[in-house]
Amino acid sequence: MSATPTPTPVLPPLRLGRLVIESPVVLAPMAGITNRAFRRLCREYGAAGLAAGGASGATSLYVNEMVTSRALVERHEATMRLIAHGPEERPRSVQLYSVDPVTAGQAARMLAAEDRADHIDLNFGCPVPKVTRKGGGAALPWKLELFRAIVASVVAAAQPYAVPVTVKMRVGIDAEHVTYLEAGRIAEGEGAAAVALHARTAAQAYSGAADWSAIARLKEVVTTIPVLGNGDIFSAEDALAMVAQTGCDGVVVGRGCLGRPWLFADLAAAFAGSPERVRPDLGEVTSVLRRHAAYLVEFYDGDELRGCRDIRKHIAWYLKGFPAGSSLRHRLALVDSLQALDDLIGSMDLSAPWPGAAAEGQRGRAGSPRVVALPEGWLDSPELTPAQRAQVAQAEFEASGG
Numbered sequence: 033m034s035a036t037p038t039p040t041p042v043l044p045p046l047r048l049g050r051l052v053i054e055s056p057v058v059l060a061p062m063a064g065i066t067n068r069a070f071r072r073l074c075r076e077y078g079a080a081g082l083a084a085g086g087a088s089g090a091t092s093l094y095v096n097e098m099v100t101s102r103a104l105v106e107r108h109e110a111t112m113r114l115i116a117h118g119p120e121e122r123p124r125s126v127q128l129y130s131v132d133p134v135t136a137g138q139a140a141r142m143l144a145a146e147d148r149a150d151h152i153d154l155n156f157g158c159p160v161p162k163v164t165r166k167g168g169g170a171a172l173p174w175k176l177e178l179f180r181a182i183v184a185s186v187v188a189a190a191q192p193y194a195v196p197v198t199v200k201m202r203v204g205i206d207a208e209h210v211t212y213l214e215a216g217r218i219a220e221g222e223g224a225a226a227v228a229l230h231a232r233t234a235a236q237a238y239s240g241a242a243d244w245s246a247i248a249r250l251k252e253v254v255t256t257i258p259v260l261g262n263g264d265i266f267s268a269e270d271a272l273a274m275v276a277q278t279g280c281d282g283v284v285v286g287r288g289c290l291g292r293p294w295l296f297a298d299l300a301a302a303f304a305g306s307p308e309r310v311r312p313d314l315g316e317v318t319s320v321l322r323r324h325a326a327y328l329v330e331f332y333d334g335d336e337l338r339g340c341r342d343i344r345k346h347i348a349w350y351l352k353g354f355p356a357g358s359s360l361r362h363r364l365a366l367v368d369s370l371q372a373l374d375d376l377i378g379s380m381d382l383s384a385p386w387p388g389a390a391a392e393g394q395r396g397r398a399g400s401p402r403v404v405a406l407p408e409g410w411l412d413s414p415e416l417t418p419a420q421r422a423q424v425a426q427a428e429f430e431a432s433g434g
Contacts, residue, residue, distance in 0.1 A: 039305030043275060046093070046258060046282045048225040049196030051123050051151060055081070055300040056282030057092035057271070058228065058260060059289065060200075061127040061153070064345070066097050068118055069327035073293040073320065075120065081300030081308070091300055093125050098155050101130035101139035102428050115148055123150035127200070129158070130182055131168045132428040137185035144193035152190055154183065156201040156215070159234040165405035166427035167420065170202040170234035173211040176414050178424070180218045187223040196225035200262070200284070203246050205404050206235035209411060212246065216254045228260035228284045234404045238287070238397050247278040260284050266393055268295070268302035268309065287396030291349020293320065314354050315382035321350045325373055340367050353391030355384055 046056035059066060059074055071094040078091035096114060103111040117124040126149040130136035136154075143149040156179065158169030173179045187197045199219040204210035212229055219227050229250050231242040242263025251259045261274045262284035271283045289295040294310040301308040312320070324346060329339030347364045360376065367373045407423050416424070
């Protein structure tokens with residue numbers, strides 16, 4: 033009998049400074065989602081997928097929720113909770129938001145010097161109005177020198193501790209104000225370990241289709257560090273298609289894993305060259321849902337009500353495509369204890385098989401295109417005016433709750 037051939041990896045491991053990530057996949061930070069509980073689930077599945085492909089080591093990179101640099105420097109209790117990692121989490125990844133180079137550098141130095149992170153990601157991709165109207169997120173790369181100063185400050189602060197810094201961004205503010213190519217060149221030049229592109233503009237938010245051709249163009253411009261693609265990855269096959277079409281060095285996954293942490297098993301297996309895929313029945317899905325709820329209770333220091341309130345928003349994602357009546361879904365969305373969750377799960381037909389196409393495809397928010405909220409006169413010039421500089425400084429202060 034002939035031996036089973038060893039799968040051929042689709043991509044080599046992702047190298048970010050001293051870090052080697054066996055599966056070139058990054059969990060995108062999502063507010064209210066990628067806390068320690070959800071990251072733990074994704075990591076467990078990623079390890080299983082890597083094993084299915086015959087590999088071992090650090091699976092993917094699982095980034096925590098975005099935290100503001102000012103709040104981190106001031107050690108706000110909620111922010112310190114968000115950056116806390118479990119003992120199983122290596123490498124530990126933190127995403128920073130800032131509009132001020134000095135504060136960003138201080139936050140990065142704190143994370144690195146106090147051994148709170150092994151990797152720092154910088155958020156220049158958030159399209160949320162409360163962020164962009166203050167010049168942050170996806171609005172900031174339009175001000176090229178401010179963008180350069182923040183990246184340089186964080187890289188300089190993290191470098192003595194060998195903590196790699198990556199940059200996540202969008203195509204631009206809108207179709208008339210495209211920033212990603214120049215921002216990519218700057219990030220590369222200032223010592224970023226990789227750049228990730230969500231292939232939409234801020235004006236698109238999460239609507240329409242991501243323009244993967246932009247990822248290919250960025251890859252042509254940024255040649256000495258990895259380029260990661262983000263946008264419309266809802267399956268392992270989507271990820272493989274993005275790599276084939278763009279030549280990117282890895283992928284960043286956000287909405288595609290909502291209610292489906294086993295996507296990381298599929299991705300790890302796919303990039304290792306294995307056809308193995310997870311197709312759970314309802315019993316398996318509700319078991320993951322229940323484990324997620326228990327991890328959330330643990331995350332909230334045993335506060336069962338708080339953990340159950342948090343799991344509510346995940347329920348529709350977990351049950352997508354499965355037979356569950358509106359009454360049951362409504363009761364699940366009001367669950368207030370683990371016992372109540374157990375009782376409701378026990379009333380379901382747990383033998384229901386994976387529903388196939390009904391459970392696949394887009395999940396999470398989509399919305400529609402919009403006019404991006406920006407500071408007054410923001411698009412008049414790539415240079416900061418004195419008034420805008422003062423406004424940005426105030427925004428950094430306000431981001432801390434100060």
